[in-house]
Every structure is written in structure tokens, then in C-alpha cells.
Amino acid sequence: MTSSLRRTPLYDRHEELGARMVEFGGWEMPVYYVGINEEHRAVRARAGLFDVSHMGQLEITGSGAEALLRTALASDIDRLDEGQAQYSFLLNEKGGIIDDLIVYRLPDKTWLLIVNAGNIAADVAHLKGFKQRGAVVTDISDATAMIALQGPVALDLLADVWPKKTAAPDTLKPFTIVERVVAGVPCRVARTGYTGENGVEIMCAADRAGDLWDGILAHREHGVVPSGLGARDTLRLEMGYPLHGHDIDAKTTPIEAGLGRFVHLGRTFVGSTVLDKQVAKGVKRQLVGIQLLDRAIPREGYPILKDGVKIGTITSGTLSPSVDRGIGMGYVLPVHAAPGTTLQVDIRGRERDAEVVPLPFYKKES
Amino acid sequence: MSEESYPAELRYHHEHDWVRADGDEAVFGITWHAQDALGEVVYFEPPAVGSRIEADGSYGSLESVKAVSDVIAPLGGTVTAVNDKVVESPELVNESPYADGWLIRVKLDDPAAVDGLLDATAYQGLL
Numbered sequence: 359m360t361s362s363l364r365r366t367p368l369y370d371r372h373e374e375l376g377a378r379m380v381e382f383g384g385w386e387m388p389v390y391y392v393g394i395n396e397e398h399r400a401v402r403a404r405a406g407l408f409d410v411s412h413m414g415q416l417e418i419t420g421s422g423a424e425a426l427l428r429t430a431l432a433s434d435i436d437r438l439d440e441g442q443a444q445y446s447f448l449l450n451e452k453g454g455i456i457d458d459l460i461v462y463r464l465p466d467k468t469w470l471l472i473v474n475a476g477n478i479a480a481d482v483a484h485l486k487g488f489k490q491r492g493a494v495v496t497d498i499s500d501a502t503a504m505i506a507l508q509g510p511v512a513l514d515l516l517a518d519v520w521p522k523k524t525a526a527p528d529t530l531k532p533f534t535i536v537e538r539v540v541a542g543v544p545c546r547v548a549r550t551g552y553t554g555e556n557g558v559e560i561m562c563a564a565d566r567a568g569d570l571w572d573g574i575l576a577h578r579e580h581g582v583v584p585s586g587l588g589a590r591d592t593l594r595l596e597m598g599y600p601l602h603g604h605d606i607d608a609k610t611t612p613i614e615a616g617l618g619r620f621v622h623l624g625r626t627f628v629g630s631t632v633l634d635k636q637v638a639k640g641v642k643r644q645l646v647g648i649q650l651l652d653r654a655i656p657r658e659g660y661p662i663l664k665d666g667v668k669i670g671t672i673t674s675g676t677l678s679p680s681v682d683r684g685i686g687m688g689y690v691l692p693v694h695a696a697p698g699t700t701l702q703v704d705i706r707g708r709e710r711d712a713e714v715v716p717l718p719f720y721k722k723e724s
Numbered sequence: 725m726s727e728e729s730y731p732a733e734l735r736y737h738h739e740h741d742w743v744r745a746d747g748d749e750a751v752f753g754i755t756w757h758a759q760d761a762l763g764e765v766v767y768f769e770p771p772a773v774g775s776r777i778e779a780d781g782s783y784g785s786l787e788s789v790k791a792v793s794d795v796i797a798p799l800g801g802t803v804t805a806v807n808d809k810v811v812e813s814p815e816l817v818n819e820s821p822y823a824d825g826w827l828i829r830v831k832l833d834d835p836a837a838v839d840g841l842l843d844a845t846a847y848q849g850l851l
Contacts, residue, residue, distance in 0.1 A: 378763070393764045394789040588763075588790055655767055655787050676789055677766045706785065706792070 366411035367503050367567040375584055383476035385412040387587050394588035398679040401553055401593055405509030406585030407574055410559065411567060414478035414499045416485070418469040422492025427469060430485060431461060432612060432629065434622035438463040443533040443550060445620050448484055449629030453611040453636070457481050458602050460550055462535045470535075470546070472504070472559070474602045503567030507574060507582070508557030508593075515580040516540070516547075516558060519573050527558070541573025552590060554597035554718065592676050595685060598647055598717030604658060605645060605673040605687050613637060614689065615645045616717070643670070643689040647719055650684035650703065651711040661704040662688050662712075669694055672703060680720045690714075728756050731822055735838055736847035737798035739780075742822065745838045749804075753826045754786065754795060754817065757851055763788040765814040770806040770828060777803060779837070783828065786817065795827060799837050805829035 363386040372379065377388035388409065390397055400406050418427060427435045433446035440463055448456040457477040462470040473481045478499055485495045507516060516527040519541040527547075530536065535548040546561040562570050575582065591601070600606045606615045611629070613621070613636040621633060650656060656675035661668045675686025686703070694701060699714040734742040740758035744751040759765065767787040777783040782794035783803070807826050810816050817825040832838075842850075 389790065390763070395764055395766070592789060653767070654769075655792075657792065677787070679789075 364412070366409055367564045368409045368411060368505075368571055371568060371571055372409065377584075377586060380587070382587055383412060383474065385475055387412060388584075389588040390586040391584045394586070394592060395679045397583055397585040397589035398592050400581065400583045401509045401555055401585055401589060402680060403510065404581030404583075405507060405512045405515055405557070406553075406589060407571070407582055408506040408508065408585050408587075408590055409503075409571070410506050410590075411503040411564070412475040413504055414471075414473040414475060414481065414497070415502050415504070415561065416471040416473060416478075416481065417496045417498055418471065418485070418493060419467065419496065420492045420494040421467075422490045423467060423469050423494070426485065426488055426490035426493040426495075427461065428625075429490070429627055430488060432621045432627055432633070433461065434625060435461060435463065435469070440465050441534050441536060443535055443548060447612055447617075447621070448481060449611070449627070449633075450608055451629060451632075453613070453629035453632030454608040455602065455606045455610060455612065455615070456484055456608055458600065458606060460548075462548060464535065464546075476603060501564055502561055503564045503570075504559055504561045505567065505570055505574070506551055506553075506557065506559045508551045508553040508555045509582070510556060511580045511582070512555065512557035515574065515577050515582055518577050518580075530558070541570055541576075543570040543573065545570065552599060553593040554599075554720065554722070555593075591674075592679055595674060595676050595687070596678050596680055596718060596720035598687065598719060600645070600687070601674055610645075610689070611636060611641075614641045614643055641692060644692050644695040645673070645687055645689055646695050647715045647717040648672070648675075648686050648688060648701070648703065648712050649681070649715045649719065651713060653684070654703070654705050654708075654710040655684040656686035656703045656705065656712070660686075662690060663702040663704055663709060664694055666709075669701065678719055684712075685719045726756060726759075726819055726821060728760070729822070730755065730844040730848050732844045734822065735798070735841035735843065737780075737796060737841060738847075738850055739796035741796050741798045743798045743838060743841060744826075745832065745835065748832045748835045750799065750801070750830045750832050750838070751826045752783075752795075752798065752828050752830060753821060755847070756821050758793075759818050759821050759825075762786060762793055763790060765817040768810050768814045768817070768827065770811060771803050773803050773806055775803050777801060777830065786814070797830075798841055799830070799832055800834070801830040801832040803828050804831050
């Protein structure tokens with residue numbers, strides 16, 4: 359079984375650190391090193407270092423790149439200057455989400471898409487299917503690695519491995535990307551992440567990933583800890599960030615998922631007519647945040663009930679380490695979607711009281 | 725986290741549960757292996773005191789951040805106590821699976837059935 363799983367360039371580091379490895383999206387990835395809760399808290403309080411090399415990296419180049427992305431992406435790439443990024447979607451004709459991604463505008467008419475590990479092949483096939491003249495889609499995933507450094511001290515730590523003659527990392531604005539030599543390794547450094555904390559996602563050549571990882575972990579005095587996909591999942595869930603294949607998929611639209619603010623309505627792109635109609639006429643179901651009132655943990659697949667009648671299904675859930683409550687997301691009829699609505703979750707045969715809450719579940723104290 | 729161990733004075737069930745029996749009184753818990761496989765335990769749903777539990781049946785559940793696991797009764801009987809400290813602080817199951825992290829006390833239907841369970845050596849042979 360494990361022989362078919364893929365490994366990142368940092369696999370040996372994970373083994374040395376004693377990580378518990380699990381399958382994720384066809385990859386053998388660390389779920390935790392010490393424990394999910396401890397790593398989660400470290401990221402909220404200090405910093406965590408994540409290997410996210412399983413994520414896909416696609417470069418779109420050529421004279422037709424912009425035309426392809428204008429049609430294929432639901433956001434408006436014309437709003438991006440060089441070095442800027444957007445959260446976006448590849449949609450099908452029905453407005454369903456083939457993948458969610460971040461699109462970066464790089465110098466030299468080059469665009470970078472960071473996509474979900476399990477969707478790389480589908481995304482490439484979809485993009486090539488447009489047969490856009492002059493657009494070249496190159497999957498650079500195998501040649502590249504990506505590390506996420508996230509947490510309140512992430513940018514302070516980064517300053518220690520940052521080129522001295524360039525502006526400090528804390529001058530980088532969110533959703534921007536620059537090229538820098540970090541810890542001696544040529545990298546693309548993006549002020550993006552999936553945790554709700556300040557931080558960066560750093561991309562480099564696959565064969566330099568170990569040097570980058572070691573160079574950052576050499577600065578343990580900041581309190582940085584290697585963190586696994588377990589904490590990555592609880593961190594993103596506390597922020598209400600959807601996970602493709604669970605909270606969103608090819609049968610759900612950004613409007614249903616409450617992600618309409620990331621879509622540029624009024625523009626024509628694949629799926630736009632369905633989204634326009636949903637905005638005008640309303641949706642039949644809506645993704646909401648659900649917090650348990652009882653001490654219990656909602657999980658993917660558990661039925662959501664209102665007065666004994668099933669009104670939806672949990673799409674992902676966990677015990678929130680920050681809020682210390684069971685939290686989850688799921689689709690319900692719009693009539694039940696208002697924050698404060700009480701409902702129940704069927705947790706292995708027992709109805710547990712819960713309520714709809716606004717996202718994110720966790721708000722940083724300021 | 726605790727060190728891996730399987731105390732010789734306990735008896736074991738193949739579903740990774742242990743029994744400390746004294747006459748018809750017994751204490752149940754999960755083994756070091758079980759808590760390690762589960763990860764950090766964050767929730768224990770216990771049975772009601774006074775409820776009947778059947779050998780090889782589920783009497784409650786333990787949840788980690790990532791997973792839910794039924795807890796299997798090694799022997800049948802009546803629940804006489806629940807470890808409220810584990811309900812309050814589920815991580816005790818990880819920190820001390822054989823002592824502070826015990827789960828329930830049971831009055832056994834058939835104390836002799838303890839002899840049908842695995843000893844520490846036989847249990848470790850399954851791992």
C-alpha cells in the first residue's frame with residue numbers, strides 16, 4: 359500500500375524528527391511530530407514550520423496566459439500587479455469548484471498557481487482543455503518544494519535567514535510574492551498561508567528543500583516547531599477556510615460556500631452564468647459554521663438536524679484547540695443559515711445541541 | 725506521553741483493552757498501543773453508571789483530534805464507576821494509560837472469564 363504513496367524531498371527530515379506519517383491526497387505526509395494540539399498552539403503563540411511540498415505548482419506562461427486565466431479563473435486577474443496574489447477558483451460549467459487555489463502574478467508574464475495536491479492532474483487537464491493559443495501550462499510540482507512558516511514570530515524568524523540588503527520580511531504585504539535567497543537557497547517567498555496567522559509560504563527547488571528546512575529550524579530560539587498536517591487542518595478549520603474535497607467540491611459553488619467575495623461577478627468566465635443566477639435568485643444550500651453547545655465533536659459525514667429532521671451534513675469538523683469546543687462546517691438550507699440558529703448534530707446516534715456561528719470560529723485577540 | 729509498556733499483572737483483550745481484576749471487581753482501560761495509535765485523546769464518552777455492558781461490545785468512545793474509536797469491553801458486567809478525571813482531562817489516557825487513565829469500574833458477571841483473556845506476552849505477540 360505504502361509503496362504507491364509519494365514522498366516529498368523532506369521525507370527523511372520527517373523520519374528523523376519521529377513524525378507520525380499518514381496518507382494525504384496520494385502522499386505520505388507527517389500528521390504530527392509531537393502532537394496536533396501542541397503544534398496547533400505553537401503556531402497560534404509562536405511559529406510552526408510545515409512541509410507542504412505535496413501542493414501542486416503550475417506555471418502559466420506565454421502570450422495567451424492572461425487570456426486563459428481570465429476565462430478559467432473566477433477572480434479578476436487584471437487586478438493583480440506583478441508580485442501580487444489572489445485566492446481563486448477553477449470552476450466547471452455548472453459553477454462547481456474543480457479546485458481552489460492561489461494565483462500569483464510573477465515577473466516576465468509568468469503566472470503561478472498553487473493548487474491542491476489531489477487535484478493537480480485534473481487541473482492541468484482542465485487548463486489544457488481550453489486549447490488557448492499561446493498559453494503554456496507547465497506542472498513544476500515535482501521539481502519544486504514548498505514550506506510554510508506560520509505564526510506570530512514567523513516574520514521575525516525569517517529576518518534571521520533573510521538577505522541583509524533587502525527590505526525586512528515584515529515589510530511584505532499579505533498576498534504578495536518576492537524572489538529572495540533564504541538561508542542560502544533561492545526561493546519564491548509569498549505572504550500567504552492556511553492558518554490565519556502571519557507568515558509565509560516559501561517555494562524552492564526540490565533538491566534544496568532540505569537546506570531551507572534546516573536553515574529555518576536552526577533558529578529554534580524563536581520557538582518554531584515542525585508542524586504536521588493535523589495542526590494545519592485544525593488551524594484552517596478554526597479560520598473557517600474550506601478544504602477541497604470536503605467542504606467544497608465540483609458539486610458546490612463559491613456562492614453556496616460563502617466565498618462569493620473572492621469571485622469577480624459581472625465578468626464572463628467558466629461557470630459565471632450559474633453564479634450570477636445564484637446571486638440574483640438565492641442558493642438552495644449554504645455552507646455555515648457550526649459550534650457544538652454540548653461537549654462533543656462533529657465529524658465529516660455526521661447528519662445535521664433541526665427538530666429531528668435532517669437538514670444537512672457535516673463536511674469537516676474537529677475539537678478546536680483554541681476555542682475548546684467541537685466545531686465544524688456543513689451545508690444547510692438558507693432558512694437555517696443565520697448565526698444564532700440552533701440545530702443538532704447526530705453524533706453516532708445521539709443528538710447534540712449546536713448553533714450556527716459566524717466564521718471564523720477563532721478570532722485573534724488584538 | 726508515556727513510555728510503551730504492558731504490565732504483567734493485567735489481562736488484555738485483542739481490541740487493545742486491559743482489565744485489572746480483583747474477584748468480581750474489575751477496572752477497564754485501553755493499552756499503551758491503543759492510545760498511541762489514537763493520538764492525543766480529547767474526549768471520553770463514558771457509559772452510565774449502572775448500565776450493563778457486554779463482553780466484546782462497545783461501552784463508550786474515545787476521540788482524538790483526528791479520529792473516533794469505540795472502547796470495547798473485555799468482559800461483561802455492570803458499570804459501578806466512571807473515571808470522571810478522564811472525562812475532565814482526557815489526556816490522562818495518554819499520560820497514564822494503566823493508572824490515572826483508567827476508564828470504568830465494573831462488577832463482573834463471570835469473574836472466571838478473566839482467565840480467557842490474553843496475558844501481557846500473548847497480547848504483545850499481536851502487536
